Amino acid sequence: xxxxxxxxxxxxxxxxxxxxxxxxxxxxxxxxxxxxxxxxxxxxxxxxxxxxxxxxxxxxxxxxxxxxxxxxxxxxxxxxxxxxxxxxxxxxxxxxx
Numbered sequence: 068x069x070x071x072x073x074x075x076x077x078x079x080x081x082x083x084x085x086x087x088x089x090x091x092x093x094x095x096x097x098x099x100x101x102x103x104x105x106x107x108x109x110x111x112x113x114x115x116x117x118x119x120x121x122x123x124x125x126x127x128x129x130x131x132x133x134x135x136x137x138x139x140x141x142x143x144x145x146x147x148x149x150x151x152x153x154x155x156x157x158x159x160x161x162x163x164x
Contacts, residue, residue: 068123074151077136077144084136086115086148091128095119101133114138118145121163122153 070090077085097112115129146163150156
């Protein structure tokens with residue numbers, strides 16, 4: 068699938084993550100900003116990547132600002148941003164959950 072528009076989900080409040088997706092041209096590129104990147108950066112990137120792959124997104128730029136989000140929050144925000152970017156908000160992707 069291809070990104071139709073830049074999309075944003077989440078906040079920069081404590082225990083949340085803000086995910087912004089835009090068109091890319093060289094695979095999934097993740098720009099992560101996190102206070103806990105040394106400890107959890109690999110896991111955060113993995114959750115984002117797996118969720119985007121479930122949507123069959125291959126060329127996407129991701130800007131993620133993490134404030135201590137759990138994996139379930141990271142996945143939920145990534146799903147919301149992906150559906151907004153694909154203009155499929157009215158068609159829940161239950162198989163991705």
